[in-house]
Amino acid sequence: MNSTPDAPLSHIPRSLVSAADYAAAAPAHLTEQAWAYFSGGAGDESTLRHNREALDALRLQNRVLSRLEGASTKCTLFGVPYAHPILIAPVAYQRLAHPEGEVAMATGASAVGAGMVISTQASMLLEDVAAATQVPSWFQLYMQPDRDHTRQLLARARQAGCAAIVVTVDAPVNGIRAREHRAGFVLPADVSAVNLVGMQTHASFTAPLGASPLFGSGLLTAAPTWRDLAWLRQQTDLPLLVKGVTAADDARRAIEAGVDGIVVSNHGGRTLDGQPGSASQLPAVAKVAAGQVKILVDGGVQRGTDVLKMLALGADAVLVGRPAVYALAVAGALGVAHVMHILRAELETAMALTGCATLADVGPHVLAQAP
Amino acid sequence: MNSTPDAPLSHIPRSLVSAADYAAAAPAHLTEQAWAYFSGGAGDESTLRHNREALDALRLQNRVLSRLEGASTKCTLFGVPYAHPILIAPVAYQRLAHPEGEVAMATGASAVGAGMVISTQASMLLEDVAAATQVPSWFQLYMQPDRDHTRQLLARARQAGCAAIVVTVDAPVNGIRAREHRAGFVLPADVSAVNLVGMQTHASFTAPLGASPLFGSGLLTAAPTWRDLAWLRQQTDLPLLVKGVTAADDARRAIEAGVDGIVVSNHGGRTLDGQPGSASQLPAVAKVAAGQVKILVDGGVQRGTDVLKMLALGADAVLVGRPAVYALAVAGALGVAHVMHILRAELETAMALTGCATLADVGPHVLAQAP
Amino acid sequence: MNSTPDAPLSHIPRSLVSAADYAAAAPAHLTEQAWAYFSGGAGDESTLRHNREALDALRLQNRVLSRLEGASTKCTLFGVPYAHPILIAPVAYQRLAHPEGEVAMATGASAVGAGMVISTQASMLLEDVAAATQVPSWFQLYMQPDRDHTRQLLARARQAGCAAIVVTVDAPVNGIRAREHRAGFVLPADVSAVNLVGMQTHASFTAPLGASPLFGSGLLTAAPTWRDLAWLRQQTDLPLLVKGVTAADDARRAIEAGVDGIVVSNHGGRTLDGQPGSASQLPAVAKVAAGQVKILVDGGVQRGTDVLKMLALGADAVLVGRPAVYALAVAGALGVAHVMHILRAELETAMALTGCATLADVGPHVLAQAP
């Protein structure tokens, strides 16, 4: 880790053959603060570990001699066709990882047919990011304290051609992220949430000793509630996904509120520590959805076999965050395209070896019961 | 570890953002002997590990979009209101950790509204400790071989304003603590159980080879029994808690004996090695109590998420020992206030992210079933 | 690991007393590339680990005072008697491990009565390999894109005296093997699949970024299907085994297709990552077989106790791959004979200590239920 990180590479060295390789290479291309910000999780980072452990605990069942001619990873989400079901998760402040930030991410993703979810806290204008890709982007929304500001963001996203809105609901407060705190993470002067310029933000609040650290801060007064979700649903006719739902009851309520999709997510382990891995909670949510709404998931996906496991558990598509950001830091748009290409190649190989010619062939039978 | 430990800090460096950070920093501020005394456990220290493992094995279930306005951690114990349910556990000889010992601990705890349980083996006068805090203290009692001495301690505690008596029943003999033995721990000349001056104590006993090491010593003749608890109940009208109960049968019998509360505890892993973690044994005791008496618990709590887990398993409040002592060693009263503030902040964050606006909202549903 | 590896030893040093010792010694006798090729697995190498974990999780039950006079490990497979049930698994390109490659392997195996399965991708002529052993060899077949080529291979194997055909069906595509990729593994100029000279092979295919990495390559068009297996069954009257089956349904279908045996295998963890260990999947396949066809198994066998566990789970015989290759690299034919002798000695000792005088005495009761 460095205060003067290495410049992004302009070619892909032989040593980078997996997402894990990009993770290992990334620290050299990031400031210590940025590495802490992107890689860290809340508390003791147990949710972060559970995300991997839940995937690692699953076993795949090979199948032989299936007919695989004409196999394909094509899928359709909300009427839009995608070459494969692996999207870029919303990640804030990507200019911390690369000078071209979200535009480089979109360029790389687009090159390999990957959809991208643009963060409310993007460090580049959402219009510029959306324009950098051939594949329709989605827009991730944090509901703003002022509803007009929320409406403005929705309008801009629609205008920029975004194909869906993903509202994040699992972060009414920041997680307690020790690595960031210890690294003294603050945004550098040239990186900011440029799409929120002019909008009211929550002042940072440090409670004096003896006062209620959070509950006394007033921060929660503006935290969105189910009522706000109902309001939001009425503000847009774009497909609306709710992100951060892991409880079956919450999923049921979200579906009743009219959402079109649910992203099963624990925010990459960055909010509440001690949660199960996403893969552990996906089946119950998928069962509630029962095909009425689309189910996406993120959390620990690093391999095409992980993607296949998530699909087998009921997901329609998966989001990857850190692998894409690390690749962005290491080799810019080229790195992003490469890591997404690797994930797709791994998915196709895993499908072939489990006898699945299409995503429709993927189901629970792909998972082995034996340990 | 040092024979000349560092002086306590007078400010909080950025590197201290969790109780675990204080644990890591503490050895530099303690003699090797004091570190061995405070940190060690009995036998192979498996109970010590089980305390953490039992908490780590529990998973939290996030909930979204709940209404959190006016959230609070307030609670009432035996008619007394507390700002939050995190108390300082009774720990002996705190002057081993800091020159101002229990008074500094009480000062720090008081600053953040934390109750404190003063040990029979405090190294400062219980009256002085109780006077150092705005929050009512409790008094931890070891029943003395001479009942008059026990009565004297009860009278002094009441006189000093203590709000409850916590009688420890799980240590009729010392645990076998190898780290202390290897470090050659003995109390320094200027640290002693000042509240027991003039009272009969058990002579230290080393059995000759071939004799019964413990059973032949006579030490157990004066070990308190259920009959002594019945007697004790009649000696005070303060709320009486029994500490160190983990068996459901013992809990039942204690309730029949008229106690007002039970502290589920394995003495911080310092007596019987090989016990389950406190969090594993809490539910059975809470089930027996069924709301008739208050349930407190200690053992391995290092995070606000741990506090939340204990509450979800049936505790009304939790005690923290080592985290507070380590903070006392590192930065005196300021450190104690800081670490308790951190724990409360973590608890509030965890409550917000699990959709709990009050302690009454916390229940088993806060725990996820998925792994 | 070396670019100039050590020559094979001509004697066995005292330090080599187990298959694991050969594994530890092998890297010094292999190029870095060859070591990566032989030792590596697909993906994160979890299948590789699961193979060991599944065996390690099994417990043996000792039995005492059984009558063991005249004990023996003899077995009969497809009418041919073998001194013991431990065969050499098919491994490609053994000249990467030793200048005399498969001939040295066959010589060593033959010296201790071990059968050997010659790979389609052998680096020496199958006729020469088969001629080097007294014990009937088997021939491992990859079905070729051109059926005439497959027929030619079958005819040569029969002519060379092979006693059975083992068709591998779990590798329609290559596994994604990071260690090989990072080591830059390519076959050296003097090592090739000499038995396939003149036959059509799949051109290596690297998809451009954005294209379907595998499904777009056309590689799968020629992947064998159940229809091809039915055709193959008609091309030979040698015993036909199908290798790479782990699903009960696939086993059922293979038996219906007329195979004489099934090799439960995950290809040594080299194709699909995330599979259970072979030992975990063996019982379900053995149950389907129900004695109608022979069951063989490979995957992680490193000890005679592993062999015994596999037999107890329903296998008629086991294959060992890496242990034999490592021994070949370390000490040529002598090493192969030695490591197979060790495995047999361990098997006999384990049989004696579990009270089994013959392979017929081995059954599920040999496995303990306790952990």
Place this chain on the structure above:
Amino acid sequence: MNSTPDAPLSHIPRSLVSAADYAAAAPAHLTEQAWAYFSGGAGDESTLRHNREALDALRLQNRVLSRLEGASTKCTLFGVPYAHPILIAPVAYQRLAHPEGEVAMATGASAVGAGMVISTQASMLLEDVAAATQVPSWFQLYMQPDRDHTRQLLARARQAGCAAIVVTVDAPVNGIRAREHRAGFVLPADVSAVNLVGMQTHASFTAPLGASPLFGSGLLTAAPTWRDLAWLRQQTDLPLLVKGVTAADDARRAIEAGVDGIVVSNHGGRTLDGQPGSASQLPAVAKVAAGQVKILVDGGVQRGTDVLKMLALGADAVLVGRPAVYALAVAGALGVAHVMHILRAELETAMALTGCATLADVGPHVLAQAP
């Protein structure tokens, strides 16, 4: 580890406060070969690990306020009173550990009231060993190929005052112990099985490559069977225990054969690798015994809490081997006395904290169900 090991200590340094401390100190006092011989296990030493894991997996349940006056560890085995239920297991060739070998062991054991089982392969005359202790010794018997020799050993043991015969039945062949092999262990010139002088022994046998390593050796022809046990039962009216039984069926058959006791044992992990820990197999054997015969157990006992767990699982007494041998190497008879004193002190403390005043109070309730 040394070729010239340190002399035994003549005092006990402060650093030795547990059996584990003796294990850590022992290598300095042993030749590399002797350390390999005493500490090693068969195969991958998994049985060795399972012995500890099975004990570590058990949890103790504390009990409070019980009446403990007059507590005691006294027990009676075959009519003979013992101060406590911890005996020295039979261990061969103790002169490898200390110049005074078995006599020093007996002296140390006797000093703390511990019974000792003298090995057939003792390196000192059994008469001399038996004479060195006040506590009646037992004699461990390997049945000899020549029945007259067995009878001679029985007669000598009775004459020397041994109180019981323990016939070992789980080692018809040697375990495959890699550490010994690698260390090149052979008995030094001045250490031998002096009690077997003049008796026929099995010639060491090394099978040529290609021959059956064990089954072809003839070694098993003389392996004792159930018929030999029946014969043995008729040769002595001393209490007869059978050692090495872990299967319930074998236990049943042994009881039918008229034994007076069973030692549940896996030979300290030195014969068959892959067995469960002794503590895992003890309950099933104890259930079969149902009080008809005495149950002893060895395997991994290093703490008084381990002793208590074994008693709770149904044992009447436990044997400790390695801890005593390591103490013998470190500090001779004094070390043996000390380590046995420690174990007894730990047992008494554990009994007090679980509310057991006598061994009769120990039962399954002492084990907690929680993890």
